[in-house]
Amino acid sequence: MPTSAPNSSAERMPLTRALVSVYDKTGLVDLGRALAEAGVDIVSTGSTARVLAEAGIDVVGVEEITGFPECLEGRVKTLHPRIHAGILADRRKPDHVAQLDDLDVAAFDLVVCNLYPFSATLASGADFDACVEQIDIGGPAMVRAAAKNHPSVAVVVDPAGYGEVVEALGHGGFTAAARRELAARAFEHTASYDAAVAAWMREKVGGDPAGSIALRYGENPHQGARIVPDGSGEGIANARCLQGKAMSYNNYTDADAALRAAYDHTDPCVAIVKHANPCGIAVAGDIATAHLGAHACDPVSAYGGVIACNRPVTVELARQIRPIFTEVVVAPSFDEDARRELGHKKNLRLLEVTPPRRGAWEVKHVSGGALEQRRDDVDEPGDTVEGWRLVAGDPADEATLTDLEFAWRCVRAVRSNAVLLAKDGATVGVGMGQVNRVDAAKLAVERANTLGGRSTGDAAANIDSAGGAKAEDVVASAPKERARGSVAASDAFFPFADGLQVLIDAGVKAVVHPGGSIRDEEVIEAARAAGITMYLTGVRHFCH
Secondary structure, three states, rough: OOOOOOOOOOOOOOEEEEEEEEEOOHHHHHHHHHHHOOEEEEOOHHHHHHHHHHHOOEEEEEEHHHHOEEEEOOOOOOHHHHHHHHHHHHOOHHHHHHHHHHHHOOOOEEEEEOOOHHOOOOOOOOOOOHHHOOOOOOOHHHHHOOOOOOOOOOEEHHHHHHHHHHHHHHHEEOOOOHHHHHHHHHHHHHHHHHHHHHHHHHHHOOOOOOOEEEEEEOOOOOOOOEEEOOOOOOOHOOOEEEEEEOOOOHHHHHHHHHHHHHOOOOEEEEEEEEEEEEEEEEEOOOHHHHHHHHHHOHHHHHEEEEEEEEEEOOOOHHHHOOOOEHHHHHHHHEOHHHHHHHHHHHHOOEEEOOOOOOHHHHHHEEEOOOEEEOOOOOOOOOHHHHEEEEEOOOOHHHHHHHHHHHHHHHHHOOOOOOOEEEEEEEEEEOOOOOOOOOHHHHHHHHHHHHHHOOHHHHHHHHHHOOOOOOOOHHHHHHHOOOOOOOEEEEOOOOOOHHHHHHHHHHHOOOEEOOOOOHHHHHHHHHHHHOOEEEEEOOOOOOOO
């Protein structure tokens, strides 16, 4: 039978034939009616076909297409060449279209499929065999096939997306961009489903997942732990350890936080992290000078921290690091002389790492499941000064704007609520992890005025003695009033003017924050009254 082919990747694909096979029947009849009224031929399976037929909707059973009955208690229904050839034929390719015609196979333009409720069955307390029966085979195969062939097929895996199907019917089909988006959702759906099955099965059989690396313990000695590299070759989990003792769970989490913080910047950057929070970030013309600036922010907390660089580690930087007790150094590479210099510190871990791609998804496990989100990279229009809105004070000069943008890119890495102070391309005070923004501002000011060194030049002296100096000696010798003349960034809006007032009283000269509070005008008016410059970004960067 003849099969239509799109003329270009941008062309809408008309919906003429759909394969519908769903466990969750929510919205099924309404969708079926919409498809039928639009002249779409519907092929369906088992209970899905029965529900449609009972609603008076014309439907062709899958067994009429395959010439083979559903069998093995429904385990085999759609696993047949007449189904999968119809899904997988790339109709941009004339030989695929010709083969379908030769085989008398009709192509599918739309696959609507949701999967057996494995997680719900597991949560119900069902026994092992019952859970096994809810591991879908044919469904994921159809979904993945349709998603792979998205240039020719649209795939919908959630009843919440049926409205998009109805809308597409009224516009001559889905656009190429829409099919790509649907494919992405489909792959995310099957990946999450397979991850749930794999985690359950691993728990049942015990032991560590294949490819995992057992760690001595987790955050605390009584917690078991392991790391499971994804094989991408990117990120901390896939880093190459050049020297030092085995990494701990906490080393990995701190190293990952430091890596992300360093790669939020394009100039040579060093981030020093302790307990997943930055205790210093700086940029400079070279990586060694950047390290001096980062260390100067808080040399007390830098003791026993993790250092990450977005440039190769040079011998000059290695000599600066050597006298400081450091757990891990993370970098894209290490110069040969730097390796020799740091080789004297046998326990120091050196990680050579390829940074992860921006825009990747990340997973956070919660009780009973997992949360997934796109990683928060500072890549939004509001993350550069061109996208900011001046709401108070005079426009900042070039040097101040540079510091404001630096501070804004740094605050992304700080645990919320976060307020960060910066000056001359380096952080000077970090207020992190507070339950209100007033305390975050107070902490940033307090740390700016009690810790650190005046400049990167003075920081070198701090580094020379930091390895053996007592914390109270470092604090006692530190200069005061670093907050005065600095700039500030807040990861979210100021809900009241009180947090901003803390910064004003400390002598901060310019502030950047997202805005968006119902009291924005109150906060802006406080900035105007104080004569300080304020920009709004329209972008928030919580980090919990």
